[in-house]
Amino acid sequence: MLAKEMSARDEVSETGGEGTARPSPPRPKVRLRMINAKVSRGSALFFGGLPFLFVAIAYLAASAQRLAVNPSDKLLPSPVQMWSAFLDLATVPDKRSGDLILWVDTYASLIRLFAGVGVATFAALSLGIAIGFIPRVRAFLLPFVTVVCVIPPLALLPILFIALGLGETAKITLIAVGVAPVMVRDIANRVRELPPELVAKAQTLGGNSWTMVLRLVLPQVMPRLITCVRLALGPAWLFLIAAEAIASTEGLGYRIFLVRRYLSMDVILPYVAWITLLAVITDWLLVRLSRAVSPWAHPVEAR
Amino acid sequence: MSRIVVHGLEKSYGDARVLERVNVTAEAGEFLSLVGASGCGKSTFLRILLGQEQQSSGVVIVGDGPIVPEPTPQRGIVFQRYSVxxxxxxxxxxxxxxxxxxxxxxxxxxxxxxxxxxxxxxxxxxxxxxxxxxxxxxxxxxxxxxxxxxxxxxxxxxPQILLLDEPFGALDPGIRVEMHDLLTELWTEHGMTVVMVTHDIGEAFKLGTRVLVFDKVRHDPQFPSAYGATITYDLKLDRKTRASSHHLAKVAAMVGTTRPETAMATTAS
Structure with missing residues (x-):
């Protein structure tokens, strides 16, 4: 009976008291502080687009000016030139190998990127949780991970190429070694920041170390892990392009550094834009993934 | 369902002593309310019973044997925050x-x-x-x-023992009364031993079968953390004494936080 009363009370408080809609009085015109002035959706779009527009106009103007002086100028190609070069790479088979270069490059690069980041994510999840949750593992591994974290990964690149050869393994390892330590530390910290009340409560409900990892730590850490991957993708692209620039036979980074010799800005610029597009799409997908996997961590969207 | 025996319990953090000479025996099915000024160590005492912290010295027996020094299903807990x-x-x-x-x-x-x-x-x-x-x-x-x-x-x-760490401290007064009723009903149904830490003396008297006051009895003005708190007042309540304003005023004076009239009103609610 009591329960019924209580639930009824909650429903009333949730729906709110006043049902009658009164016309709201006109808002007084006040000059708000800068930090309180809200931006409408339309003006947010407009202002957000401005920097892009500015860069595009500046480029177009400079390009048109140079091309007017010297039509065979290569430094600032016109959009038409870039588009045709890009279309050639995407649709016309290469004379020597018969490949569609853009797609071969993209495929090779993405495989390397995702393999490297995938290995790093797995390491972050398993090592990070172990270090954060189990004091013995923390004592054993945390000093080592902390030291590995400060080694500049690019300094390891020659070692990797010597030790692992010039193949895919070295490139994937560079990406994994480059981003994993930071991710491991981040996840370990996040696990240690779990409210001790939750861990205590899980134990009073009979959780053992393993079931608590599965049912408490893993789901709690998931949104942070995805954020971690999003942040790691920036450095991952950096290591990928560095590795491809030095030793590779295909890949987005390889292509950019290859055509640099011929000053082919009409290829380099579209490639940079293409890489940017791939990165943006990956990031967007990860945000979606986070919302799908951990709806509780995004309460505004869930409502 | 399970009795608690605490004998000569002491807890220090480095030089700072929080609890000393704590002796208490609770029979199965009792409802203990722990009150005391802020920082007097009543929450520490609860965390020791939970197994989240360990006593520096002394004996804690829960049920049939010495307390296991980690949280177990034997002792359930409701915190004020992060409770689900x-x-x-x-x-x-x-x-x-x-x-x-x-x-x-x-x-x-x-x-x-x-x-x-x-x-x-x-x-x-x-x-x-x-x-x-x-x-x-x-x-x-x-x-x-x-x-x-x-x-x-x-x-x-x-759980055989239910530990409550200021479970209703963050709630509105109206909701609090509902929660009191719910808790009393559940306690009657399940019959477990309950230990509740609270700031609200009225709540302590209303729900508990026994009120324990934690306070310091020894003071060192040169080194305030030299001595810890202990149980200074142990009041068994029955139907008659439950609403006794005399006891309530006494405990309120000891704790020095709540006005007796407000506590009285809570107890009556």
Missing amino acids: FPHLTAIQNLLLVEDFRSGGPFGRVFGARRRNARQEAEAMLARVGLAHARDLYPASLSGGMLQRLAIAQTLLGR
């Missing part, structure tokens, strides 16, 4: 209890056992008046609903 798992909906929070209890490699029960667990969870959810909030995440529950869910979850663990 934010990544699970209300019903999932309750289902988790059976999953944890099974302790299998997947941390999850299946088949008939899951169906039973679901039935039990639904019944418990309805019992605490949260059937309508079944699929909501804790982030969208109010403070009172969260604590009801927390109590339901803890009770599903079937």
Whole structure:
């Protein structure tokens, strides 16, 4: 009976008291502080687009000016030139190998990127949780991970190429070694920041170390892990392009550094834009993934 | 269901002594209210009973033997905050209890056992008046609903001893009265031993069968943390003394926080 009363009370408080809609009085015109002035959706779009527009106009103007002086100028190609070069790479088979270069490059690069980041994510999840949750593992591994974290990964690149050869393994390892330590530390910290009340409560409900990892730590850490991957993708692209620039036979980074010799800005610029597009799409997908996997961590969207 | 014996308990953090010479014996089924000024160590005492912290010296016996120095299903806990798992909906929070209890490699029960667990969870959810909030995440529950869910979850663990750390401290007065009624009903149904830490003396008198006051008896003006608090007043309540203004005023004066009239009003509610 009591329960019924209580639930009824909650429903009333949730729906709110006043049902009658009164016309709201006109808002007084006040000059708000800068930090309180809200931006409408339309003006947010407009202002957000401005920097892009500015860069595009500046480029177009400079390009048109140079091309007017010297039509065979290569430094600032016109959009038409870039588009045709890009279309050639995407649709016309290469004379020597018969490949569609853009797609071969993209495929090779993405495989390397995702393999490297995938290995790093797995390491972050398993090592990070172990270090954060189990004091013995923390004592054993945390000093080592902390030291590995400060080694500049690019300094390891020659070692990797010597030790692992010039193949895919070295490139994937560079990406994994480059981003994993930071991710491991981040996840370990996040696990240690779990409210001790939750861990205590899980134990009073009979959780053992393993079931608590599965049912408490893993789901709690998931949104942070995805954020971690999003942040790691920036450095991952950096290591990928560095590795491809030095030793590779295909890949987005390889292509950019290859055509640099011929000053082919009409290829380099579209490639940079293409890489940017791939990165943006990956990031967007990860945000979606986070919302799908951990709806509780995004309460505004869930409502 | 399980008695608690504490003898000569002492707790220090480095040089600072928080608790000293704490002796108390609670019979099975008692409802102990712990009151005292802020920082007097009553929450530390509760965390020792929980197993989250260990005493520096002294004996704590819970049930048949010395206390296990880690939280176990024998002792359930409801905290003031972080009392339910934010990544699970209300019903999932309750289902988790059976999953944890099974302790299998997947941390999850299946088949008939899951169906039973679901039935039990639904019944418990309805019992605490949260059937309508079944699929909501804790982030969208109010403070009172969260604590009801927390109590339901803890009770599903079937603890012999229920520990409450200021469970209603953050709630509105009206909701608090509802929670008092709910807790009293559940305590009567399940008959476990309850230890509750509270700032609200009225609440302590209203719910408890026994009120324990924690306070310092020795003071060193040169080194305030030299001595810890101990139990200075141990009052067994029965139906007659429960609403006695005399005792209430006495305890209120000892704790020095709540005005006796307000405490009286809470007790009467």
